[in-house]
Amino acid sequence: MAKVSPLEIYKYLPGxxxxxxxxxxxxxxxxxxxxxxxxxxxxxxxxxxxxxxDKLEKLIELVTPPVREIVIGTxxxxxxxxxxxxxxxxxxxxxxxxxxFIDVSDDLPADELAERVARISRFEIxxxxxxxxxxxxxxxxxxxxxxxxxxxxxxxxENSDMPLMLCSFDPEHLEVGLEIAIxxxxxxxxxxxxxxxxxAELALRHSSPVVAHSPGDVQGLLELVAKLxxxxxxxxxxDVGTYPLGKKFGECLExxxxxRRLAIxxxxxxxxxxxxxxPLVAWFNGDEPVKAAMQECVIASAQLLRYADLLVxxxxxxxxxxxxxxxxxxxxxxxxxPIQVDAKLYEIGKPDENSPVLLTTNFALTYYTVAxxxxxxxxxxxxxxxxxxxxxxxxxxxxxxxTGGLVKEAIEESGLAKKVxxxxxxxxxMAARISGEIEDLTGWEVLVGPLDSSRIPxxxxxxxxxxxxx
Amino acid sequence: xxxxxxxEILRSLVDVEDLELENVEIDAEELIVxxxxxxxxxxxxxxxxxxxxxxxxLPEVVFEKPVGEYRGYIEEVTxxxxxxxGGTRGKVIKIGGQRxxxxxEGGWVNRPVVSFDVFDIPQPQFPKALRxxxxxxxxxxxxxxxxxxxRGADLVTIHLVSTxxxxxxxxxxxxxxxxxxxxxxxxxxxxxxxxGNPEKDPVLFxxxxxxxxxxxxxxxxxxxxxxxxRIVKAAVKHNHNVLSWVSLDINDQKMLNRLLLEEGLPRDRxxxxxxxxxxxxxxxxxxxxxxxxxLNALKGEKxxxxxxxxxxxxxxxxxxxxxxxxEWGPREYRGPLWETINALAVMxxxxxxxxxxxxxxxxxxxxxIDSIFGDYQGVEIxxxxxxxx
Ligand code: B12
Ligand code: SF4
Numbered sequence: 001m002a003k004v005s006p007l008e009i010y011k012y013l014p015g016x017x018x019x020x021x022x023x024x025x026x027x028x029x030x031x032x033x034x035x036x037x038x039x040x041x042x043x044x045x046x047x048x049x050x051x052x053x054d055k056l057e058k059l060i061e062l063v064t065p066p067v068r069e070i071v072i073g074t075x076x077x078x079x080x081x082x083x084x085x086x087x088x089x090x091x092x093x094x095x096x097x098x099x100x101f102i103d104v105s106d107d108l109p110a111d112e113l114a115e116r117v118a119r120i121s122r123f124e125i126x127x128x129x130x131x132x133x134x135x136x137x138x139x140x141x142x143x144x145x146x147x148x149x150x151x152x153x154x155x156x157x158e159n160s161d162m163p164l165m166l167c168s169f170d171p172e173h174l175e176v177g178l179e180i181a182i183x184x185x186x187x188x189x190x191x192x193x194x195x196x197x198x199x200a201e202l203a204l205r206h207s208s209p210v211v212a213h214s215p216g217d218v219q220g221l222l223e224l225v226a227k228l229x230x231x232x233x234x235x236x237x238x239d240v241g242t243y244p245l246g247k248k249f250g251e252c253l254e255x256x257x258x259x260r261r262l263a264i265x266x267x268x269x270x271x272x273x274x275x276x277x278x279p280l281v282a283w284f285n286g287d288e289p290v291k292a293a294m295q296e297c298v299i300a301s302a303q304l305l306r307y308a309d310l311l312v313x314x315x316x317x318x319x320x321x322x323x324x325x326x327x328x329x330x331x332x333x334x335x336x337x338p339i340q341v342d343a344k345l346y347e348i349g350k351p352d353e354n355s356p357v358l359l360t361t362n363f364a365l366t367y368y369t370v371a372x373x374x375x376x377x378x379x380x381x382x383x384x385x386x387x388x389x390x391x392x393x394x395x396x397x398x399x400x401x402x403t404g405g406l407v408k409e410a411i412e413e414s415g416l417a418k419k420v421x422x423x424x425x426x427x428x429x430m431a432a433r434i435s436g437e438i439e440d441l442t443g444w445e446v447l448v449g450p451l452d453s454s455r456i457p458x459x460x461x462x463x464x465x466x467x468x469x470x
Numbered sequence: 471x472x473x474x475x476x477x478e479i480l481r482s483l484v485d486v487e488d489l490e491l492e493n494v495e496i497d498a499e500e501l502i503v504x505x506x507x508x509x510x511x512x513x514x515x516x517x518x519x520x521x522x523x524x525x526x527x528l529p530e531v532v533f534e535k536p537v538g539e540y541r542g543y544i545e546e547v548t549x550x551x552x553x554x555x556g557g558t559r560g561k562v563i564k565i566g567g568q569r570x571x572x573x574x575e576g577g578w579v580n581r582p583v584v585s586f587d588v589f590d591i592p593q594p595q596f597p598k599a600l601r602x603x604x605x606x607x608x609x610x611x612x613x614x615x616x617x618x619x620x621r622g623a624d625l626v627t628i629h630l631v632s633t634x635x636x637x638x639x640x641x642x643x644x645x646x647x648x649x650x651x652x653x654x655x656x657x658x659x660x661x662x663x664x665x666g667n668p669e670k671d672p673v674l675f676x677x678x679x680x681x682x683x684x685x686x687x688x689x690x691x692x693x694x695x696x697x698x699x700r701i702v703k704a705a706v707k708h709n710h711n712v713l714s715w716v717s718l719d720i721n722d723q724k725m726l727n728r729l730l731l732e733e734g735l736p737r738d739r740x741x742x743x744x745x746x747x748x749x750x751x752x753x754x755x756x757x758x759x760x761x762x763x764x765l766n767a768l769k770g771e772k773x774x775x776x777x778x779x780x781x782x783x784x785x786x787x788x789x790x791x792x793x794x795x796x797e798w799g800p801r802e803y804r805g806p807l808w809e810t811i812n813a814l815a816v817m818x819x820x821x822x823x824x825x826x827x828x829x830x831x832x833x834x835x836x837x838x839i840d841s842i843f844g845d846y847q848g849v850e851i852x853x854x855x856x857x858x859x
Contacts, residue, residue, distance in 0.1 A: 088765065090758050125797070127750070140857045167857055215853040219533040226528045242856075246848015249841040254574040261536045270531065283859055284851045294807055298834060301811045305818045312856075319799030322790060323749060323811040330754040331815075365751065369789075392752075398717075 004062055006030035012059040014045045014052055033063055036095065066264045067309075068273050069096070070209050070235050072136065072187045073163025079135045081237070081309040082274030087264055089335050097332040099135035099310045100300075100324070101165055103280055105142040106152035113152055114159045119316065121160040125325065128339060128364045132325040134162075138189070138312045139177070141168035150176040157181055165189055165312070169213075171198035178206045187211065187310075190239060193224060200231040208235070211276060215241030216248065218255055222270040229270075237310060238271070242278040242303065244285060245295065252277070253306045260307040274309035283314050293320040300324050305331065338390035339364035345414035346371070349380035356381045356464050357416060358426045358449070358456065359407065361388040361396050370453040377457025382419065386410045393430045404437030411442055426464075428453070535574060542770035543569040545737050546580065547711055547777050549625060549688055550659025556684035556709070560657030563624055565741070565822040566777030571768055573842065581843050582817050584832050585625035585661055585825045586618035587783050590640070590648050591632040597792030599805040603829055611648050612655035619656045621829045622836055627661035627690065628652045633674050634665035642670075642677040649678050653685060661688040661713075661779075661825070668696035679704035688741060688779075691715035694726055702733040713779055715743040718755050720762055724773045737776075741823065746780040748788040749812045756780070757819045764820040777822035785812035786827065806830040814838060 009030040016026065021042045023029035032038035040059050046052050069083030079099045086092045102120045104113055123134045137156055141149045149168065156164055157180060164186040166177040174188055188206075190213035191199040203210040212228060214221035221240050228236055240255040241248075262271035282296035293315035300311050301324055315321065333339060343362040348371060360370045362385050374381060386406050388396035396402040411417070411425075423444045427435060429451035438446050450459050546567030551557025563583055570577030592608040594601070607614040615626045630645045632638040649662055662678050664671035675689050689705055690713040692698035705712045714730055716722035723744055730740060744759045760778055767775035785791055791808035794801055809831035813824045817835070826832050840846035 088758070088761050089754070090762055142858050169854070169857070213854075219531065222531045222533055223528075226531055230528055241853040243853065244848055244851060245837050245841045246846055246850075247841065247844050249838075249848065250573075250844055253842065254572065257572055258536055258574070266536055278853075278856050280859070281851060281853065281856055284855070285849050290803055294803065294810075294834070297807055298810060298814065298838065301814055302818065302838070305815060317799055318797065319801075319804040320807060322798055322804065323807050326750040326790065327753070327811055327815065330750065330752075331757065333754050335754070335758060 004034065006034060009033055009059065009062060012055040012062065013043065014049070014055070016045055018045065020044045034092075065095075066267065066272050067260070068234070068236070070237060070274055072099070072165070072185065072209055072310075074183065074185050075161055077135075077162050078185070079163050084260075084274075084307075084309075085264070087260065089331070093334040093336060094332050096309065097328050098304045098308055099163075100328075101136040101138045101163075101310060101312045102134055102316060103138045103140055103167075103312055103314050104152065104156065105140040106145075106149045107143040108152075110151070110155060113155050117156050117159040121162050123316065125318070125322065127326060127329060128368045129341065130329060130339070132329060135310075136163035136165055136187075138165040138167055141166075141170065141173045141177075146170075146173050146176045149173045150180055153177045153180045157184065163187070169195060171195050171202060174199065174202055178202055178208065182206055185209070187237065189213070191224065191228060193220065196224060196227050197231075200228055200233050203228075203233050203235075204231065209237060210235065211237045211239050212273075213239040213241075215239075216243075216251065216255075218258060221259075222268075225270045225273065236273045238273050238275045239278075240275070242281050242299065244281050244299065249299070249302075253302055256303065256306045256308060275307060276310040276312070277303040277308040278312045279303065280312050280314045289315075289317075293317050296320060297324050301327050304328060340390040341367045341385060343385045343387035343410065345416060345419075346383040346385060348374050348383055349378065351380045351382050351419075353419065353421045355420065356426055356460060357384055357420060357424065358382070359384045359386060359410075359431075360428060360453075361386055361391060361393050361402060363388065363390050363392045363396075366392045370456070373453040373456055377460070379457055379460050381460075382416065384410055384414055384416065384425075393428045397431055397433065402431060402434065404434055404441040407434075407438050408441045411444065426456075426459075537575045538571060538768075540570055540577070540768040542768045542772065542775055543567070543577075544764070544767055544775050544777060545740070547738055547741055549661075549686060549711065551684055551686040551709070555686075557686060558653065558657065559659050559685065562686070563659050568764075568768070571764060571820075580822070581839055582822050582824060583624035584622070584813075584835060584839075585627045585823055586615075586621070586623035586832065587627050587629060587825055587827050588614045588618055588652070589629045589631055590645065591638065597786055597801075597805060599792065599802055600786065600827055603827075612651040615652045615656045619658055622832050623658060625659050625661055625688075625823070626652065626656055627663055627825055629663035629665075630674060630678075631663075631665050633670055634667045635670065636667075637665065642674045645674060646677045646681040650681055653682060659687070660685065661690050661823075663690045668693075672697045672700040675701045676704040679708040679710050682710070683708045686710060688713055690779075691743060692726070692730060694722060698726070698730060699733045702730050702735045705739065706734050706736070711739045711741060713741050713743050714776070715745070717745045718747070718752075718759055720744075720759055720766075720774075723759075723763065724771075727773050727776065731773075740776045741779050742774075742776045743779045743781065746782055746784045746812070746816060748784050748786075748791070749808055749815065750788050750790055753812065753815055757815055760816060760819040760821060778820055779823035780813075780816040780821040780825065782809060782813045782816060782824045782831075783827045785809040806834070810834040 013026040021029045065083045065085045067082045067084045071080050080096050081099050083095050104116050125132050139152050166186050167189040188208050188210040190211040192213050212224045214224050243249045243252050259271045262268035279296045279300035283292045296315050297320040340362050341364050388401040391401050425444045426447045426449045432448045435446040544566040548562050548564050550559035550562040564580045567579045590611050607617045618626050632640040633645050664674050688711045692701045692712050693715045714726050747753050747756045763774045785808050791805045806828045809828050813835045
């Protein structure tokens, strides 16, 4: 429902304002539909009452994203891709972050394969309070032996609950894999012009999503999609090919943009599916691993920015995954709301009545940066988080969102006065300007801390321990 | 039934526009028909080709590149001046000039360029990777600039940071000499950066503009906190461009651009900098702001229709770029990659100049640019083979 207003949606709601949907009014429900916090099925009159049939149909058409939403895998780690409605973040938001799949090949010795699968599943790194993880495992039929491929799928199924992608152009391989992973709704890779009949049949029989593969050829890809659709296959992922740096790399990025634009701005149904890329092609060059991993990160980042919904990677090196995961986190942040933490009093370590009290803002990045610095320095303290509407210290200061009045409120609400005996507050160096204001309004003594929170431990050591207590 | 071989079919096509064969069987493992344009359209016998029955039911697929329609365009700005234009540069660099959002839509004449940052005093506080890259040359800005060009700079930015009263309070006359030295050391166009001190920068730029007369430098920057009119006047008088810098606010950007134009800056002499936040530290704000600038400009909003410059060097403000944390992997790879991805993101959102610091990041971004603009061949692969690597 690219860029529809609540008013347009409202036209197709019953208009009863009966609140059965849990919203206060039909209008509020319309906004919730746009935000996707509710689904049209949550309005009972609309779905139950025959007389709204026409409205319902129109509404469904209106709220169905122009890029189909597809689920791969089952259970807790199932991953959803596509479902996007806009070309640019600021027009609304992007909904489903690009899924990152890591490859395993079926010619690996069983124990190595099991190990790699387990590592992919375990992988996790925390950034700004969010756990960044990988999303799936792509099993490549490299050996050419369907039995071996089957064994690899068994190993993956046994050692991981992650979504799987079964990769072979040979329907026989795919069938073996699908029989084993039948309960897991794997992504089938891939239907091509040559095998489309057999693969479409497999996809339908196992009700699994399938990739349409047509390297470098958008026309061919759309034809293939038309064919899959004519067989009744609807859960499709588009693969127009990925190339290492070089002439074709530019083209593959452009193809991705074109497909997204066709779907979203031109209403082209055949392009209305999520797109995938394979940055793993960086490993074709036979470069040394560091170089290949770096190039893989570059290709993946470019494709992520050019609307790839799923990427297949090889490297599990943190130095190359971290920039990519961070980029994904940034681009898929909802532009309507900065990532925030609750504005309240946090205890870090085991503070007591003599422990220092530090102040910061509720922008998640700021909070976690500060908290991790304090933890790393093993300082027991209270961290008072002020609601700056999700702004970091510097922007909050610049935008007058961090003021003495707010600090006063925060101190009162936190009950700090009962928790500590002293009346001293350490504020960020960047907030020095309001130290007088805080002292006047709260009666607390303000100590201006360092500019960067990494120096907090040293500051506590020098300034608090020597003269702070008491 | 008459047997035709392909030769015969093709021959029979030469003189007809439409050909329909009825009751034919095709005997071939693989049918590859290569027909000259003039012979088309070709209607192959349908019923006998496997899958052809369904094909009839399929809608005809017509793919056309989805090219947008745009009312506006981005100004083209020229950096540097050759001897014939009164300067001393070896060549000039043109940026901007886009008439479409994407390259494939056909409206691009210039490609994004990279500027290496050079400072007028050594930078011992640099992260290790940057100290290692530049430590040997940073005692001499001229030497540093020469090395930067050797390592692939399209432009060099000389940052006169020491002029800040809180740093060294270098007199403007001395700073201007540094600029002259750099102009002599390299023949690429120059960007000249101030210290950010609102009192001193206008005075500094007046002096620099004068000594670099006619070299068409980019004076970086005019912002809302200082006397930008003096910078504009100096730029106009001595033939330079001006960078209009705000901090991540599109309305501020419009306002400042408008002010600079009113003060007499010609449209083809303005470049804008919306502030580059680091990857992981607000990059999305920059990314989206550049997209909005470019979209609005191409829709016809003239106050935003200027090339964009980005201080990608800010990538190094992110801890992930420089901090030694075992869990994050070796920082000697992580840092340059962090800067590369930062540059890539702003470039894909529409940046025209990327100001950068690490040589391998610059090398990486240049090969990406060359790939996108189609003159870096790279290794040929068969994509399908990724299953077998
Ligand atoms: C991203 C960003 C924004 C985002 C805000 C994102 C957000 N959710 O906060 C947006 C686009 C919204 C924004 C807006 C503005 N911004 Co702004 N923004 C930035 C930017 C690029 C990064 C800020 C950031 O995220 N820093 C990272 C976090 C972690 O830093 P932090 O919260 O300050 O925390 C650090 C320290 O303060 C300290 N610390 C934190 N807590 C504590 C606690 C204790 C006890 C101690 C000791 C230390 C400590 O340690 C932390 C780690 O180093 C900076 C430029 C830069 N610095 O790179 C400009 C910057 C901060 N913005 C600036 C300005 C002017 C503004 C605006 C006024 C612009 C405008 N005209 O609208 C508005 C103000 C907001 C408003 N109107 O509501 C200026 C501020 C200039 C100044 N010093 O006054 C800056 C410096 C840019 C510049 N050079 O001009 N901005
Ligand atoms: S349940 Fe339906 S009719 Fe009732 S308020 Fe909600 S949207 Fe309106």
